Amino acid sequence: MRTCSHTVIIGGGLAATTLVEEVRKHGVDDAISIVSDEIHLPYDRPPLSKRALREDPADIGEYALRPAEWAEQMRVDFMLGSPAMGWDPSSRLVHLSGGRQVHFDRLIVATGAQARVLEAAPPGGQVHYLRNWSDVQALHQCLADNPGGRLLIVGAGFIGLEVASSMLERDIEVVEIVEAGPRPLSRVLPDALAELCWRPYQDARIPLSTGTALSGIETTPRGVTATLSDGRRIDCELVVVAAGSVPNTAWAAGLEYGPDGAIVCDGSGRSSVDGVWALGDAAAWPNPYVDTIRRIEHWQAAIDQAAVVAADLAGAGAESWGSAPYFWSDLLGGRVQLVGEAPATATTHTATRGERTVTVIRRGDTVAGVFARRRPRAMIAGRALLGSDMSALEAQAWCDRTVGVPHQPGKKREFDVQAS
Known part of the structure; x- marks a missing residue:
């Protein structure tokens, strides 16, 4: 097993906490520090525009990602309220606000994104x-x-x-x-x-x-x-x-960036500088279900990428991010979910029964994604369809079965719309 004396994670969100847990599962016992510009311990961000906004202000502890004793159990040193201001790859130093510095042997950029x-x-x-x-x-x-x-x-x-x-x-x-x-x-x-x-x-x-x-x-x-x-x-x-949002990466000059400022990584999360990885909203990774290398701003992507980076840090063998991107949102009309991708040029085939909706998204004859509203079970079956060949009639039939409506071959439904 490959080890390192000090792993520094810049960013204190879901990607960081998941990475620590995955590294410890691999038996890596090295020192780990989490450096965050937040003054709070890691908390769940998706509820900020949902439950946390609907309800009266509550204690942030209700949204904590992990219990208070987590840091001690995982043997993690938190440096809160310490935004990264720059770094020096040659001396392996990250410069923090207030003139402080932290030395690293392995550096993980998990700084997420900020509002545009x-x-x-x-x-x-x-x-x-x-x-x-x-x-x-x-x-x-x-x-x-x-x-x-x-x-x-x-x-x-x-x-x-x-x-x-x-x-x-x-x-x-x-x-x-x-x-x-x-x-x-x-x-x-x-x-x-x-x-x-x-x-x-x-x-x-x-x-x-x-x-x-x-x-x-x-x-x-x-x-x-x-x-x-x-x-x-x-x-x-x-x-x-x-x-929209922009990646929090301006402090880390010298890495390879995509057009939007995301750190370009390989399939294991490695950046263009040796000993530096990036993941989550700050990084652009390749993925077999996505046609370009770009950042995937999804909760599940941060979790999946953390597992891949942890395996690489532990020297557990070659691994790459191969799981399909998954996303959900709570909107008027109910929760919507998407597995895979929804390209602008896609052809969609949709079936609706009451408030339930299921859509197969096709790029040519290949299934690129599956979308559902108020039908979470469609995500389980939908994952198995990704990358498969499916004709328009087969897609319509599958949607009909998934929402439970009688299938009428060849009948064009209200939302069976082809993009121009």
Whole structure:
């Protein structure tokens, strides 16, 4: 077994905690330090735009990834509130805030991503971004200070739609959702699935402006006035910006980066510099189910990649990330799930029964992904379909069986839409 004297993990989220546990399972007994810019021990981030936003502010302990005694059990040294500011690969040092330094023999970059900040909407006051626990607390405080306030959401991706759903459950008026792209979820789903996800919001009469950007924010005595690229001005009390994310990697100059700033890795998570690995939202890995090397911002991806990196650190033999990406989101209309990929040019075949929906996503005649709403069992069977050849009629028949509707060969359903 290969060992090292000191493994330093930069980043204190799901990827970091899972990596520690996997390394210890392999019997590696070396010193491990987790360096995090957070002042909190690792906590679960997906609920931030869901349960943590719907409910009144609670103790962050409710969202803790691991119990308080975990660090002692895993023999991990935490360095909290210590953002990485730079590094020196030759001397194996990471420079932290306040002039501190930490030496490493193996370095793992698990810094995740940060919210993409719009120049037209600097955070603070009535303008909020949602990426960490402090963001949730600030938004809750703003809601308390502005009872009955109206909310403008900038961005109609998954985070923007999750925020809208959470706010509606709190009876907070969403005055409008502004999206710079051509439609909601335009960067992540083909037209047919984006339409399916958006329909409950349309039924709830939430105004939507697509192809529209935010031009500026002006503070007023009652709140803010947002100016849009189409010239309109919207008065509201709160603004939540959900315009995507960027990897937290600027401090680690000298590594190979992708176009979005993610650290490019091989199938084991190794970067372009020897002794440095990267995983999670900060990294771009190859995956047999995805057609390009890019970062996969999914909870499950962080877990799966951590297991691969841990095996490599322990010298347990060659291994690569071969599991299918998996994602879920809680939207109006129910939980949606996706296994595999949903390319914009895909052909989709969908069956619906009541609130249940299942879709086979095909690239040519090959199954690229399976999507479901309120049908979690479809994910189990859907994984087995990935990469298989399936005709349009076979895909439609499988969808019919999975939601439990009589199959009528050749009948074109409402959402059987081919992308142009």
